[in-house]
Amino acid sequence: MAKADFEVPELKEYIEVPEIVEGTMAHSKPFYAAPQHNTDLGFPGELVDNWQEKALEKMDDLRKRYRSFQVYLDSCVKCGACTDKCHYFLGTSDPKNMPVARQDLLRKVYRRYFTLPGKYFPNLVGAVDLTKDVLDEWYSYYHQCSQCRRCSVFCPYGIDTAEISMAAREIMDSVGVGQKYCNEIIAKVFKIGNNLGLPGPALADTLEGLEEDVFDDTGVAVKYPLDKKGVDILLITPSADFFAEPHVDGLIGYGKVFHEAGVSWTLSSKASEAANFGMFIGSYENMRRVSLRIREAALELGVKRIVFGECGHAWRVAYSFLNTLAGPFDFLDPNYPVPQHICEFTYDLLQKNALTLDKSENDDMTLTFHDSCNVARATRMGDKPGGQFEIPRAVIKAVCNNYVDMHHETIGEKTFCCGGGGGLLTDDLMEVRVKGAMPRMTALNNVIQDEGVTHMAAICAICKSQFTKVLPYYGMDMDQIVSVHQLVSNAIQLTRKTEPETPGEVEGAEAASETDTDAEE
Amino acid sequence: MAIEVNGKTFETDEEGYLTNINDWEPGVAEAMAKEDDLELTDEHWEIINFLREYYEEYQIAPAVRVLTKAVGKKLGKEKGNSKYLYSLFPYGPGKQACRYAGLPKPTGCI
Numbered sequence: 001m002a003k004a005d006f007e008v009p010e011l012k013e014y015i016e017v018p019e020i021v022e023g024t025m026a027h028s029k030p031f032y033a034a035p036q037h038n039t040d041l042g043f044p045g046e047l048v049d050n051w052q053e054k055a056l057e058k059m060d061d062l063r064k065r066y067r068s069f070q071v072y073l074d075s076c077v078k079c080g081a082c083t084d085k086c087h088y089f090l091g092t093s094d095p096k097n098m099p100v101a102r103q104d105l106l107r108k109v110y111r112r113y114f115t116l117p118g119k120y121f122p123n124l125v126g127a128v129d130l131t132k133d134v135l136d137e138w139y140s141y142y143h144q145c146s147q148c149r150r151c152s153v154f155c156p157y158g159i160d161t162a163e164i165s166m167a168a169r170e171i172m173d174s175v176g177v178g179q180k181y182c183n184e185i186i187a188k189v190f191k192i193g194n195n196l197g198l199p200g201p202a203l204a205d206t207l208e209g210l211e212e213d214v215f216d217d218t219g220v221a222v223k224y225p226l227d228k229k230g231v232d233i234l235l236i237t238p239s240a241d242f243f244a245e246p247h248v249d250g251l252i253g254y255g256k257v258f259h260e261a262g263v264s265w266t267l268s269s270k271a272s273e274a275a276n277f278g279m280f281i282g283s284y285e286n287m288r289r290v291s292l293r294i295r296e297a298a299l300e301l302g303v304k305r306i307v308f309g310e311c312g313h314a315w316r317v318a319y320s321f322l323n324t325l326a327g328p329f330d331f332l333d334p335n336y337p338v339p340q341h342i343c344e345f346t347y348d349l350l351q352k353n354a355l356t357l358d359k360s361e362n363d364d365m366t367l368t369f370h371d372s373c374n375v376a377r378a379t380r381m382g383d384k385p386g387g388q389f390e391i392p393r394a395v396i397k398a399v400c401n402n403y404v405d406m407h408h409e410t411i412g413e414k415t416f417c418c419g420g421g422g423g424l425l426t427d428d429l430m431e432v433r434v435k436g437a438m439p440r441m442t443a444l445n446n447v448i449q450d451e452g453v454t455h456m457a458a459i460c461a462i463c464k465s466q467f468t469k470v471l472p473y474y475g476m477d478m479d480q481i482v483s484v485h486q487l488v489s490n491a492i493q494l495t496r497k498t499e500p501e502t503p504g505e506v507e508g509a510e511a512a513s514e515t516d517t518d519a520e521e
Numbered sequence: 522m523a524i525e526v527n528g529k530t531f532e533t534d535e536e537g538y539l540t541n542i543n544d545w546e547p548g549v550a551e552a553m554a555k556e557d558d559l560e561l562t563d564e565h566w567e568i569i570n571f572l573r574e575y576y577e578e579y580q581i582a583p584a585v586r587v588l589t590k591a592v593g594k595k596l597g598k599e600k601g602n603s604k605y606l607y608s609l610f611p612y613g614p615g616k617q618a619c620r621y622a623g624l625p626k627p628t629g630c631i
Contacts, residue, residue, distance in 0.1 A: 031535050185628050195629030202579035209587055240630040243584040244615070245603060247631075275630060311630075425630060427536065427616070461630035479603075 006431045008473045009091055009438040011445045015410075017084040018093040025094040029140045030428050033178035040187035041286055044176035051175040052130050056113055058174040059106075062167050063114070069167050072159045073110045076100060082151040082161075087416050088144050091435035096141050099151035099161045105138055106168050139177060142168040144432050146424055147280065148373035148417035165422070166282030173281055181426035182277045189290055194239035194273035200226075203269055206242050214252060220494040222259045224251075224267070227301065230502050231264035234298050236274045236318075236339070237309025238461035245468070247461055250310050250483025256492050257346050257485070260355055264502045265307075271297035274314035275461070279321075280423035291317065291325040304332055306339040310483055312372035312421065312460030315341055319379040343459060344381050346488060347391045350398050356493040359401045365455045366402035367487070368447050369393055370440065370467075371415035372460035386412075392459055392484055399491035404451040410443040418458075420466030430469075437470045445474070457484045526552045538619075538626045542576070545623030553621050557612070561621075565609055567596065572622040582619050582627050 035045030048054055063070040082099040084090065089097040096102065104126070111118035111127035118127035128134065147162035172178070188197045198206075207224040214222045225231070235258075241251040258265045271293045278287030298306055306329075308318050318339045323329065329338045337344065349355050369392060381387040389412050397403050410416050419436030447453040458464050458481060467481035522533045526548040532540040537553065539545055550569055554561045561569075571591055575583040583591070585603060593601015606614035615627050 181628070188628065196581065196627060196631070197629075198581050199579065202581045202583075205579065206584050206587055209584075209590060213586070213590070238630050243627070243629070244631040245585050248584065248586050465631050478607075 006434070009435055011438070011442050011474060013446070015090060015439045015442050018090065020095040021093040022095060025088075025092045025097065025144060025432065026137075026140060028144060028429065028432050029136075030143050030424075030426060031180040033180045033183040035176075037180065037183040037187050038173065038176060038178040040190065041173070041178070041183055041283070043173045043178055043183075047176045051135070054175045055130060055135070055171050056109075058171045059110065059167075060114070062170065063110075066163070066167070068160070069163060072103070072164055073107050075157045076103060076107070076159055077157070079156060081154045081156060082159075085151045085154050086145075086161075087148075087150070087419060087439045088146075088432060088436040091419070091438035092144075092432065094144075096137075097144055099155075099159075102141055102145055103159065103161055103164050105134070105141055106164055109134060135172070135177065138168050139172060142172075143179060143424065143429065144436075145422060146373070146417045146419065146436070147422035149377045150373065150414065150417065153377065153413055162422070163282075166279070168282075169280070169423075170282035173283065179281070179423065181428075182281050182423040186277050186281070186286055186290065189273055189275075189277075189293075193270055193293070195275050195277070196239040196243055196273075198239055198242060198272065200269040200272075203242060203267075203272055207267070210248070210252060210255070214255070218494050220259075220497060221499060222255050222494065223499050224255050225265065226267050227269050228264075228266035228502070229301050231266045231301070231303060232503060233258065233263055233265035233305045233307050234271070234294075234301055234303040235265055235267050235307050235309060235342075236271055236294055236314070237267070237342075238274045238311040238314060239272055240461035240465060241309055242272075244461075244465060246479070246481060246483045246486055247310075247464055249486035249489060251485075253483065253485030253487075253489030253492070254309055254342050256489055256494065257342070257349065257355070259500065260492060260494065260496055261345075261349055262496060262500045264500050266301060266303070268297035268301060270300070274308055274311040274318075276314060276317045277423060279313060279317055287317065287321070288325045291322060294322070295326040295329075298329075299331065305336050306332065307342055307345055308339050309342050310459040310461065310464075310485065312374040312462060316374040316378040341381050341391075342485065343392050343395050346395050346485070347382065350395065356495050357399055357491045358493055359399055359491055361490040362400040362487055363402070365400065365482075365487075366404060366451070366453045367396055367400050367482075368404050368406050368444065368453045368456050369396055369411070369484075370406075370418065370444075370456050370458045370463060371411050372458060372463050373415060373417045373421055375459060376413055376415045389413075392457075395484060396457055396487060399487045404447050404453055406443040406447050410439065416440040416443065418460070418463040418466040419470060421460075421462050425462050425466055433466060434470050434473045437466065437474070441470070441474045441476075444476075448476075455480050455482050457482050457487060459484050524549070524552055524556075534626075536620075536626060539623045542623045542625070545573075549623060550621040557617070564596075565618075565621075568592065568606065568609060568614065568618050569622045571595075572618055572624060576622070576624050582615060582624050585615060588614060
């Protein structure tokens with residue numbers, strides 16, 4: 001499959017800063033959204049006649065709504081600290097993929113219309129008019145940013161290019177220039193409930209199939225319930241978990257963990273998607289509309305807790321924004337984090353020695369862990385700083401004997417993006433995806449060569465799909481990427497032979513996990 | 522965009538998927554495969570036909586696992602895996618086979 005009509009970067013021992021090649025990625029742009037997909041989201045179908053005026057109005061609106069946005073546009077001192085930190089610059093050599101240059105695409109227009117020197121002496125301050133060429137350049141280069149925020153870690157002013165990139169996409173959407181991949185998908189979430197467009201009956205059929213598979217495999221009837229009322233936990237997981245590999249192996253793992261914990265749980269056909277592409281396009285209104293489905297499902301099903309599956313940006317939205325977007329969640333059990341990550345859930349059980357594990361089940365692999373950008377730089381897990389790095393690793397190490405980290409400059413808060421995040425996980429952007437994966441592939445290749453690593457685990461549906469696609473371009477195998485809960489699934493020994501009961505009046509999940517005879521329908 | 526099959530024109534989207542699934546006929550799959558330098562064998566047709574049947578019932582392509590399981594049941598366990606499907610459809614069974622079958626492209630984080 002790894003047939004490329006572009007040059008795949010050669011992996012070297014170190015990630016080298018390339019010599020710049022002006023305009024080498026200027027041709028890259030994703031398909032435009034069809035008018036229907038734009039209007040479904042509340043945007044104009046096509047480029048509006050007075051688009052310049054409208055775009056500037058939107059920019060003005062955004063700088064007033066988000067103080068951070070204007071601060072980022074005003075405060076850059078061109079120190080250059082960010083220039084060699086973006087995986088897309090490192091992989092493509094295009095200087096417009098340096099974070100500062102990407103910001104400047106918008107900044108130069110901001111200066112022209114919203115600053116005094118820019119209004120009177122545009123040439124002196126690098127201010128330019130908003131022309132169709134500028135708009136086209138925005139469309140190209142703001143879709144070569146995965147909003148991973150690695151550059152912001154190195155910026156002395158903390159300028160967040162992701163936020164500028166989101167604003168740029170919001171401005172473009174507001175004048176009728178939408179991206180097909182994101183907008184078509186958000187419309188599907190509104191109409192069908194998930195990014196895939198997987199209707200309820202297909203979801204039910206898929207889950208039934210999983211129950212059969214797990215039973216055939218283990219002899220234990222682990223359930224994967226859908227729309228079951230009165231249970232403890234609502235699981236919100238990316239729809240890729242129902243559909244793709246290795247994602248589905250992770251979903252199988254979550255079910256086994258819930259089963260062993262003795263908690264009752266369910267998926268929802270209404271909120272059958274953790275992803276929230278509203279964030280990628282910078283649209284507060286769409287992000288909120290997508291989030292509200294989760295609240296509605298939790299209320300309708302009468303659950304006590306919400307747990308999120310392995311999805312990177314969903315965890316950012318859940319951890320950082322869900323309460324203000326769709327809260328308050330005062331109807332949930334306050335004894336548990338609202339919401340909770342599946343890794344936190346499993347980690348808690350590990351702390352209590354509540355799982356029987358056979359690590360040797362994973363002895364055919366030596367693992368490393370890819371920190372997903374949104375989890376690493378926009379969220380936390382547990383109650384200690386750095387928990388988002390420690391907890392997934394602790395889970396992996398509890399179920400695997402062989403674990404090695406990649407180079408420290410490429411993990412943790414400095415992790416390199418997979419290359420497919422932020423709404424770029426589409427075939428029409430394959431070149432930028434493959435090239436942008438180069439830094440991560442370099443670090444991975446080094447631990448494969450030096451430490452005998454065979455597989456890389458991740459907790460993000462986008463990362464998993466991106467690696468499945470790009471690994472073969474670099475001479476590696478598509479199944480070298482695995483889900484963290486796939487590893488848990490391999491090692492977990494099912495000691496509970498019957499399905500945990502729905503608690504009814506029994507209070508809290510702990511009651512059910514300690515003794516299942518207490519539970520009553 | 523469009524493709525020509527036996528003098529008939531079929532409208533496609535920018536990625537080559539049929540705009541209207543009801544337009545599909547076997548010649549469409551043959552023509553698409555030919556463009557990819559692929560000759561469709563009975564094994565390919567087993568998959569294409571299954572995709573169409575599944576879509577008819579559920580209005581979506583089957584999940585990879587649903588597909589591999591169905592293939593395993595029908596053609597033997599050794600063929601019930603993604604490796605076998607990728608050997609038939611090197612660009613990915615989800616996308617390439619769906620296109621040949623006239624189904625819309627699966628979207629999302631896949």
